[in-house]
Amino acid sequence: MSDPTPTVAVFRPDDERRSEAASLLESLGVEPVPDPMLAVESTGEVPRTDADYAIFTSKTAADLLAETDWDPGESTVVAIGPATADALEAVGYEVDVVPEEYTSSGLVAHLGESADVDLDGARVEVARSDHGSQVLLDGLEAAGAYLHETILYRLVRPDGSGESAELAAEGGLDAACFTSSLTVEHFLEAAEERGIREEALSGLEGTLVGVIGEPTAETAGERGVPVDFVSSEATFEALATETVARLFGDDVE
Template sequence: MREAPRLRVAAFRPDDERLANAVELLESLGADPVPDPMLAVEPTDAAPREDCDYVVLTSKTGVELAADAGWEPGEATVCAIGESTAAALREAGYGVDVVPEEFSSTGLVATLEAEVAGARVEVARSDHGSPVLTDGLDDAGAYVHETVLYRLVRPPEAGESAQLAADGDLDAALFTSSLTVEHFLDAAEERGIRDSALDGLKEATVGTIGKPTKETAEGAGIPVDVVPDTADFEALACEVVEAAAPTHHE
């Protein structure tokens, strides 16, 4: 009996240990990874302000850049969106005071809104941060300042997965943010294959982390099959491979 071909699954994480870990995970699940980084980090060399009552970090990358810049939170209440950001803060030697139950901008606003009126809140993140966070804190009466620690750009070589999708050779795709969706489509557009890549994704199993990413994908005409309850890449990969496998092996 001939062995069924392996699922070809695209991962769009930045080209660092996150992409290497994604490849290792997908291989352990019996899939054939397509590592296609749709995000690259360009540091701005800025650091979070130190004269604030609360400071919000939203990503592992932001924590690492803040630590590299020698940032010290002083007496500020340190807030992390998500356990991965909190873990990065602890690994860098910082304390973590607040992690919302819902790992999102909305979740953090809900956690802080009753206590930040009149407080100075520093939000340190990428240039693509959601206004939900800053607007929500502002509406709660906080004095909000945002520092852009890094820009997220699309690597010029990105797009192998778009070509595979256009050719009907991509079985699944793992979108981890709205920006990965947008950059995938931009890469397809550059190659003149946007429509055929979209058609290919309609035949594939598509997973997203979080509702905002799902909404971005669906707004672009990409049906979403899987949104894990946990905002975690491992959960996303496992659920997508599991969802894709039955169709793939029929």
């Protein structure tokens, strides 16, 4: 009798990202357990138009901009990574800057080291969710920028989330892919809501846990979630591919 197909929990929002994540994992030979831990609530706010630099940190921000008449004017448009850049360009915005490292700290470092960027005294607009990293704001302020933050959307936990916590508590989960600190927090909230927090945490001890970014790893560690590795790139594709490679005992470069 053949071994059962490994199960991998993913926490992408319940939109095309959920189906894309599931399709990717299936193509890699595992059984996805889609359990959305994030839902988007738009605030209706629009970024300022008088900034020298306009920074966007997610594909969701681009999707929301498409529903507005925001015009970047003379602003230099900055995307935290290629997925965000592609989404911005898909809705008609030209992206000028994408860092090599797709994280808040990587973005700050890239802007600070670029000969074409001078943040000292520059007006910088940061448009993102209500759970954006403080690292980005602190780094920009330290570089001398005048900051304005626009909260485009709030991230909340969807009703009914927690299937993966149930599976972890039962010992039926082989791996979990956490893409942000908030997915860790919401996973544990869902487990608590179902009365199985300790059982779910115990189940994760025997589960391969991969995360995107050191901040997510730190959040997980602080809350008792064991982390086996941080993906080499801050993308879901890298996280998923490296998770499956480890499950099957393959080398990960």
